[in-house]
Amino acid sequence: MTEITKYQLFVNGAWRAGGSGTDLPLINPATEQECGRVAVASASDLDDALTSAQRSLLPWSNTSAASRGKLLVRAARILKEKIEAAAAALSREQGKTLAEARGEYSRAIEMLEWNATHAAKFSAPLPIDEKRVLVPEAIGVVAAFTPWNYPAVLNARKLAAAIAAGCPVILKAAEETPSAGAYMVEALHEAGIPPGVVSLVFGDPPMISEYLLRSPIVRALSFTGSTPVGKQLAKIAASNLQRCVLELGGHSPVVVFEDTDIAKAASAISDYKFECAGQSCNAPSRILVARPVYEAFLARLVRAAQRIRIGRPDDSETDMGPMANTRRIAAMERLTKDAVNRGARVETGGKRIDRPGFYWMPTILSNVHPESEVLREEPFGPILTVAPFTTIDQAIAEANATEYGLASYFFTESSEIQKRMILSLSAGAISINHLKGVSSDAPNAGIKQSGYGYEGGLEGLRAFQSLKLVNATTPVVLGS
Numbered sequence: 220m221t222e223i224t225k226y227q228l229f230v231n232g233a234w235r236a237g238g239s240g241t242d243l244p245l246i247n248p249a250t251e252q253e254c255g256r257v258a259v260a261s262a263s264d265l266d267d268a269l270t271s272a273q274r275s276l277l278p279w280s281n282t283s284a285a286s287r288g289k290l291l292v293r294a295a296r297i298l299k300e301k302i303e304a305a306a307a308a309l310s311r312e313q314g315k316t317l318a319e320a321r322g323e324y325s326r327a328i329e330m331l332e333w334n335a336t337h338a339a340k341f342s343a344p345l346p347i348d349e350k351r352v353l354v355p356e357a358i359g360v361v362a363a364f365t366p367w368n369y370p371a372v373l374n375a376r377k378l379a380a381a382i383a384a385g386c387p388v389i390l391k392a393a394e395e396t397p398s399a400g401a402y403m404v405e406a407l408h409e410a411g412i413p414p415g416v417v418s419l420v421f422g423d424p425p426m427i428s429e430y431l432l433r434s435p436i437v438r439a440l441s442f443t444g445s446t447p448v449g450k451q452l453a454k455i456a457a458s459n460l461q462r463c464v465l466e467l468g469g470h471s472p473v474v475v476f477e478d479t480d481i482a483k484a485a486s487a488i489s490d491y492k493f494e495c496a497g498q499s500c501n502a503p504s505r506i507l508v509a510r511p512v513y514e515a516f517l518a519r520l521v522r523a524a525q526r527i528r529i530g531r532p533d534d535s536e537t538d539m540g541p542m543a544n545t546r547r548i549a550a551m552e553r554l555t556k557d558a559v560n561r562g563a564r565v566e567t568g569g570k571r572i573d574r575p576g577f578y579w580m581p582t583i584l585s586n587v588h589p590e591s592e593v594l595r596e597e598p599f600g601p602i603l604t605v606a607p608f609t610t611i612d613q614a615i616a617e618a619n620a621t622e623y624g625l626a627s628y629f630f631t632e633s634s635e636i637q638k639r640m641i642l643s644l645s646a647g648a649i650s651i652n653h654l655k656g657v658s659s660d661a662p663n664a665g666i667k668q669s670g671y672g673y674e675g676g677l678e679g680l681r682a683f684q685s686l687k688l689v690n691a692t693t694p695v696v697l698g699s
Contacts (some may be wrong), residue, residue, distance in 0.1 A: 240263075242258050245395070265430050267388045298403065302337070309371060316540050317532060350694060351691070364391045368500075369499065380674070432455040433458070438553050445468055475516055478631055492601070505600050506508050507676040508608070520583060529572065556590070565583075624645045625646060657675055658675065662678035
């Protein structure tokens, strides 16, 4: 019999059942069976979270940045001790392999540690000259919203930066992966974070987001998710002039030039694309290949996709687990059918696997018509399109052809081509001759319809600070 885990809210320093008196079913995507229940927050729960966050703002922001950093270090150590149990829960809820879940928690711990070690440095006054100084201060209460695809990393990214900056955070974590929020908040609680500085809520996403953002207590919004939802939240946040950090959708191109090692390129693209069953906004989705090597590259990419071992996420032999939910399966079916109806050829995959669970085969499509939905809509799944190009101008135009601008990748050994591509690609992040995710120490942002504001690095912490300009007629003296 499947074990049913119950996830509660965390408000004002204590775990509680949802005030609505109801909860949501949690489905294991590998079995399609219920594996948990998730508490649903009521308006009263949200009021309590807002009140306790507001009450904690002044004492927490006045706590030294060094002390805030030490607390984050303790939380990271506590989480590290629980990594096996946390990874197993995440794998069960989301469908990613145990190896992927462990890797994600390792990245989450790194984010806690990085923000911890830089909290004091980035909270120190910034002299302009002897009579002028910028004083960083916490912007206020933060409402943070995270999705289900990389919940441990994204929870850590938002919580660590805001807490290090001195801000209380109300985290609305994903109902489909509640354990990631619970383990993160429990680690902070055990590390000694004061009541009200962090709250965790689940429930009806539109109701929670609108309720929190309608409150003048909230001074900043941090959201990772789809572009349409991000736009809706930004509209609500505008009424209170809340600062927004929005990491939204992506539709990332990879340009493969003739002078590169196509075997290494095909392997690198396959490995990165099909991690987490392709459910990543940074994952490549459109491959553009120089025509002279197009056929050879396509053959290698297809072989790489066909070698991926699909199975239960708790099996050490599995390379790719199921998709997270039935909605993603429906999207894969719709996008594939539309492309094929417009003349696309399925090089491999293209269908759901006939077994329990939300399993979709790694899919490579060629000869895709420019009007196909898969080239316009973020696939967010294990589907890749491959097309040839003739000139670098054509490659650049095709790479920049979507409304998104989150990440771009290209493979070449030419320094001249590298310079041209770096200056021409419209994306917040560019990787050359490899595919790389977001690190803790560097700012990351989308452009165009992929969002605005920065996460990671100094800029990510500054997102939750205001810089107060101090002018004086005599030299400014500040305490240590």
